[in-house]
Amino acid sequence: MKRNSYKKYLRTHKLPHIWCPGCGHGIILGAALRAMDELELDPYKTVAVTAIGCSARTNAIMNCNTIQTTHGRSLTFASGIKMARPDLTVLLFVGDGDGAAIGGNHLIHAARRNVDLTTILLNNSIYGMTGGQYSPLTPYQKTASTSPYGNLEQDFDVCKLADAAGASYVARGIAHDPRHLSRLIRGGIEHKGFSFIEGISQCPTYYGRRNKFSSPLEIMRWVKERSVRVKPETYNFSQDMDGAIPVGLLSHRNLPEFTDEYRKLVEQLQKGDNA
Amino acid sequence: MNSGCNMQFLQGNEACALGAIEAGVRFFGGYPITPATEIAEVMARELPKLGGVFVQFEDEIASIGAVIGASVAGTKAMTATSGPGFSLKQENLGYAIHVQIPCVVVNVMRGGPSTGLPTLPSQSDVMQARWGTHGDHPIIALAPYSVRECFDLTVRAVNLSERFRIPVIVLSDAIIGHVREKVVLPKREELTLVERKKPTVDPEDYKPFEDDGTGIPPMANLGEDYLFHITSNNYDDEGFPATNDHDIAGRRIKSLYNKIERYRDEIDDVDLFMVEDAEIIIVAYGSTARSARRAVMMAREEGIKAGLFRLKTIWPFPYDHLKAAAESANHLLLAEMNMSQLDSEVRSATHDLETKLHGLHQSNGMLITPYQIYDSLKGLV
Structure with missing residues (x-):
């Protein structure tokens, strides 16, 4: 692979991006672009769908078909696209508030339906675009502008949620290790079914500043030090990790994919008509 | 079939x-x-x-x-x-x-x-x-x-x-x-079916929201020859966010309105029943218009010159059509199964006419019957 050949998937004339210095979202987008490049995805046959928030700023700078939708609803739009045109590769970039709060219902049902979509959840533990409010993925007791005395709520293990809902490919990577994350995303795109990849990002501007992280790197190191590589053969979602963050391909199974099942139904009905 | x-x-x-x-x-x-x-x-x-x-x-x-x-x-x-x-x-x-x-x-x-x-x-x-x-x-x-x-x-x-x-x-x-x-x-x-207008320009020149002179930009579908971006933000002709440009924002909203206003003759759709000589015209739509039609026939049998102005296109509201129909009538009777939601539209359409506007509104889950409308008509004679 040529160095930087992934840049053909960038609308370079739309750069620079608008993320804050030190934000991890660009690293995760880079990991996704490298995966697209390795798979040689045709930009004309690829659709990147986002919704609202910092995560939604990924696709305007991507060189493929790109649709930014309403808050939390990207999976519904993407489902319609994939069901109408199963030949298209559909990627989603969602945020932790976007994907796990307002869009949480769509996440579990898209996973259950097992539509062939690859969803990358950029988890920076905060609502960044609106100035740092707590999300369902803000850890317990961490501070945000709407949890000034510390977050009283328990956070989701969003990978466990996706797995329990029926996602047939579930992985977690971190911005500290973009090559590994890129492999996980590539695996998700190759997988036929609903793929869910959590990419742990960092928000130095709101999450870091309020929680006494002195630099973006310090958040990345904090995540890295707690991350433990696991394998799907040995990992199970209910094992006690003692505060560690399981990273890698967490689960992978072959389940009937929705658009395949639908195509078979259409063929069966149309054959019946002709008989 | x-x-x-x-x-x-x-x-x-x-x-x-x-x-x-x-x-x-x-x-x-x-x-x-x-x-x-x-x-x-x-x-x-x-x-x-x-x-x-x-x-x-x-x-x-x-x-x-x-x-x-x-x-x-x-x-x-x-x-x-x-x-x-x-x-x-x-x-x-x-x-x-x-x-x-x-x-x-x-x-x-x-x-x-x-x-x-x-x-x-x-x-x-x-x-x-x-x-x-x-x-x-x-x-x-x-x-x-x-x-x-x-x-x-x-x-x-x-x-x-x-x-x-x-x-x-x-x-x-x-x-x-x-x-x-x-x-x-x-x-x-x-049946006459309409298909969306597709772009014909070179893919490099495609601007998804550029006016081609008709007010309705050609639309490419995903997976074809054109790459494009769609955003929920206010957007420029290329489809990218333009959230700090007042000129673009104002033009965008106006263009959304204009593409409908410009083609009102294709969109407006009303059904006129015995309105030519009508002294009382009922304004109604949907199931209420069924009752209204029956009430008009009952009234005509009694010699009451009633007519029905039925909206088939409610929005955009056909102000001009209603004004033209109501010009020679003495009374308008707006009948709806709600608390008078179209009252202001009917008033706005007829504000410079002598025609008096009356309402028959019912919001209780019951159809307004022909007899209710007929009684209202008789009350106006």
Whole structure:
């Protein structure tokens, strides 16, 4: 692979991006672009769908078909696209508030339906675009502008949620290790079914500043030090990790994919008509 | 479909579904809700036979989101609902208006607010159809008054949405949706179908929202020869966010309005019944217009010169048509199953006429009967 050949998937004339210095979202987008490049995805046959928030700023700078939708609803739009045109590769970039709060219902049902979509959840533990409010993925007791005395709520293990809902490919990577994350995303795109990849990002501007992280790197190191590589053969979602963050391909199974099942139904009905 | 006799005994909701299929709808995002569910049931049964897609989604929001996605992917798409579901769809409805994506939303109106009267008719979503989603925007809404019209106006809704790149609402109600009538539906070859206008420029020159002189930008589908971006933010002609440019923002909103205003002659649709010499004209639509028509005939038998101005297109409101019809009348009687939602529109249309406006409004889940309207007419003589 040529160095930087992934840049053909960038609308370079739309750069620079608008993320804050030190934000991890660009690293995760880079990991996704490298995966697209390795798979040689045709930009004309690829659709990147986002919704609202910092995560939604990924696709305007991507060189493929790109649709930014309403808050939390990207999976519904993407489902319609994939069901109408199963030949298209559909990627989603969602945020932790976007994907796990307002869009949480769509996440579990898209996973259950097992539509062939690859969803990358950029988890920076905060609502960044609106100035740092707590999300369902803000850890317990961490501070945000709407949890000034510390977050009283328990956070989701969003990978466990996706797995329990029926996602047939579930992985977690971190911005500290973009090559590994890129492999996980590539695996998700190759997988036929609903793929869910959590990419742990960092928000130095709101999450870091309020929680006494002195630099973006310090958040990345904090995540890295707690991350433990696991394998799907040995990992199970209910094992006690003692505060560690399981990273890698967490689960992978072959389940009937929705658009395949639908195509078979259409063929069966149309054959019946002709008989 | 049976050959020979084409007479069918159909429900309004069934006719609506069949109209959508004949108009080329091949994607339906559904969610169960009374009194609209039969539309989803017909689509679930028929669409896969035609290679189309029916999916029942997890909620009303998802069903319209998927409809918009399918439409961007090049498929004519529709969803159907009633009051509470229509409320839930409003944000994505606004998205489709904003980014100019064709789709059809059927609202079989029932009594509200909230869960209200789930099995009973109402016309109280007329203003929600106009202004339910936030922000300045145009909309097209059609109101069928018979089973046959459920078919015809759904075909028309699909055509208008493709023609003008705008969601079109079919405002049916629990009576029109559930009533069964004998109908002969038109044959496929008798229908005129409209397909969205596609770009013809070189892919490098394609600007998805650039006016080509018609006010309606050509629309590329996903997966074809053009790459494009769509954003829910205010956008420039290339489709990219322009959230700090007042000129672009103002032009965008005006262009959304203008593409509808400019083609009012294609969109406006009213049915005039005995209005030429009428001294009293009833203004009505949907199931109320059925009663109104009967009341006009009863009144005429008594020598009362009554007529009916029936709205088939409610939005945009046909101000000019109403003014022209009302000019020689002494009285207008607006009859609606709501607390007078169209009153200000009728007043606005007729404000410089001598014609007096009266209202017959009922919001209790009961159809306004011909006798109620007839009595109101007699009271005006």
